[in-house]
Amino acid sequence: MLIFLKIPFIGWLQIIIGVVVVVFVLTSFLLRPKRKKTNGFLIKNVHVIVGDGSELLHQNVLVKNGVIEKISGENIEDKAAAVIEGDGMSLMPGLIDCHLHIQGLNNRSDADSDQFLYERVPEIFKDKLLPYGVTTIKDLCAPKHFIYKLRNEIKKGTITGPELFIVGPNFTAPDGHPANTLGGDNPWMRQEMAIEVSTPEQVSAGIRELKEAGVDFLKLTYQGGDFLYFDKLLQINKINKSLMQQLIREGKENGLRTTAHVYYKEDVRELLEAGIYGIEHGILDEALAPDDDIIRLWKESGAHYVPTVNAMTYEKNPDFLPNNMHNLKLLYDAGIPIAMGTDNMLEMMGGEVEHRELLYYVEAGLTPMQAIVLATKNAAAHLGISDRKGLVKEGMEADLILLEKNPAEDISNIQYIDKVLLQGKMVYSQRAISSYKIPDYTYPEGVSVLKYTTSGNTESRIIDVSAYTEKEEIYQTITTDEGIFSEETFAVESNLSCRAWHYKRPSDHTDLTAEKVGDYIQLTGLFKGKPQEKTFKIGDGLWYQMMDMALPAFIASEEKQIVFYSIGTGNNRGAMGLGEFAAEKAGDETIEVNGKTFDCVKVTLVLTAFPWAWTGLFWYDKGTGQLVKVGEKGKKATKNANQLVEIR
Secondary structure, three states: OHHHHOOOHHHHHHHHHHHHHHHHHHHHHHHOOOOOOOOOEEEEEEEEEOOOOOEEEEEEEEEEOOEEEEEEOOOOOOOOOEEEEOOOOEEEEOEEEEEEEOOOOOOOOHHHHHHHHHHHHHHHHHHHHHHHOEEEEEEOOOOHHHHHHHHHHHHHOOOOOOEEEEOOOEEEOOOOOOOOOOOOOOHHHHHHHEEEOOOHHHHHHHHHHHHHHOOOEEEEEOOOEEEEEOOEEEEEOOOOHHHHHHHHHHHHHOOOEEEEEEOOHHHHHHHHHOOOOEEEEOOOOOOOOOOOHHHHHHHHHOOEEEOOHHHHHOOOOOOHHHHHHHHHHHHHHOOOOEOOOOOEEOOOOOOHHHHHHHHHHHHOOOOHHHHHHHHOHHHHHHHOOOOOOOOOOOOOEOOEEEEOOOOOOOHHHHHOEEEEEEOOEEEEEOOOOOOOOOOOOOOOOOOOEEEEEEOOOOEEEEEEOOOHHHHOEEEEEEEEOOEEEEEEEEEEOOOOOEEEEEEEEHHHOEEEEEEEEOOEEEEEEEEOOEEEEEEEEOOOOEEOOOHHHHOHHHHOOOOOEEEEEEEEOOOOOOEOOEEEEEEEEEEEEEEEEOOEEEEEEEEEEEEOOOOOOOEEEEEEEOOOOOEEEEEEOOOOOOOOOEEEEEEO
C-alpha cells in the first residue's frame, strides 16, 4: 500500500490513461461487426445446361460441401452461402477431357520430372486448364515416376488441379510407339512411358505392375509402319495380335479397361472383335460409308470412341482431318458412345484446345448441345463416374462452369467463362483484362509511307500512314515476287489500338472484316473460302491487329510490359483465333541497318500461350518510335527478317 501511495500524480495519470486505452481496444474488438462466414454458393436465376441435352430456365442452384445440394425454380434461402447473381448467364457441368498429356517432352531424368511437377504443373493447371472449365482429365501416357506422384499430390490437395485418371506406361511392341518416338533418343522416357512386350509373360507382368500401381485404364498402341512424329517420319512396330487379345482379356480379368491408340480401319476391326473398351483417335485412313459393316460391329461391341479431332491438325496427312470428322458424325448417328478427347499437350498448349475440339464437333455436323453432351455426360460415362460427375443435378459433385453467354446456342460461346467451381470450390473467377496508359501517338512530320523488306528481298511490306491524321486509318500491303499477297486497312485509336480491320488475301479467297463493338470484337467474312462469324471478348484491352506496327505507341509510354490481342490469319493453329501477346522492353541498343545507325529500344514479343515456341525481337528508333528491324531469338536478326529500307 505504501508503495502505491508513493506513486507521483503523473504516474497515476499514466496508469489511468493506459487502463482506459486497453478497455477501449478490448471493447472495440469484442463489439466489432463479425465477418460473415460463408459456406458454399447460391447461384441465382441462372439458365442451366444439364449436360444430358436438356435445359432449365431461371433456376436457383445451391452448392454446399462440394456437391449440388438443391436446384429449384423457387427461391432458395441459405444465409451462409455466398450469392452469385446468374441473371443472363448459363451454368453447365465442367468439361471432361478423356485424352490429353501433361508431362513435358524434354524431361530426361527423375530430377527433371520432379522439377516439372512441382514448378510447372500447378501453374499449368491454374492458368491453362481450370480457367477453360476443364475439371476432369484422363492422361493417356506419362512417365510413371511423374504421373503416380501427381495423382497423389492432387488427392492430398497439395496441388490444385482437375480430377485425374491415368493409364501409366503404354503397352507396345519393341520399338513401337511411344518407345521409338518419345523414347527414341531418351532412354529415361522410354523406360518410364513404354512397356515393350513380345511374350505372353511380359504382358502378364506388365498388367500386374500397373494394377499394383492403381491405374484406371490400360493403354496399348495398335499401329505399325510409318509414323509422322513431330515432323519426323519414323518406323514403329505393331504389337502382336495374340498379345493384344491377351492384354484385353487379362485386363478385364483384373478389373481394368483397355483403350487403344489406333489409326486404321482393319486394326480397329481387330480391336473391336477382341473386346476393346476404348478406341482412341479412330479410323483415319478412310471415310466410312453409312452401311459399312464395321459400324454394326462397333455398335454390337459397345466400345467407346474418343475421336481427338484436334490431334489431326498435327498430322501431315491431309485426309486424316476430314476422314475423322466424317466418321465422327457417322458413328454418332449410329449410336456409338463417344466422349471428348483432344490429345492436348498441356505443356505446350492450353484449354483453348478443348474449346476448339467442341468447335470441330459442331463443324462435323453435331449441334452445340450434342457437342456439350460428349464433353460432360458421355465423358463421365466413359470414365465410369457418371454417378457423380457430368451433370448439373442434385447430389452431383459441383464441377461447374458459369458462362456469360449460352454455348448451347453457339458453341463458340464456350470461351465466355466467368467462373469455374471444382468440387464446390472457386478455382477461377474472370480476371479483368489489363488496361494500360498508352499515350496518343503522332507520326513524325513528313512520314507518310514506310517500306520494309526481308533480308532476301523476297517480300516487301508497305505501311501507308498518310491518312492517319485525318481519317485515323493505316494501310498495309504485302507483296511477293508473285504480286500482291495481302492488303489491310486498320481503323485505329490515337494509341494505335484497332477499332476496325479489313483483310484481303486473294490467293486463297480470304476476305475478313472485324469491328470492336463494346467489349467484343466481331469478325465476319471468308477465311480460305470458308464463312466466318466469330466474337471475341476483349474488354478495354489493346487490340493491336497491326502487331509490331502498333508498338510505337508502347515505345512512347512509361509501360515496361503490355499484353495485347491480335486475330491470327496464318496457316498455324492460331488461325481465326484471338491470340494473346506480351511485349516487353528489353533495353536500349544501337544497331546499323542499310548503312544507317539507329539508337533503338529493343522489344521482345511472345505468344503467351506458347512462350516456349517463339520469341520475336523488334528494334524501334528511340526518337521516332518507328520499327527499324525484326528478328527472332536464337537466330541472326537479319535472317528472314523485315528491315526498314525506305521512309517517304
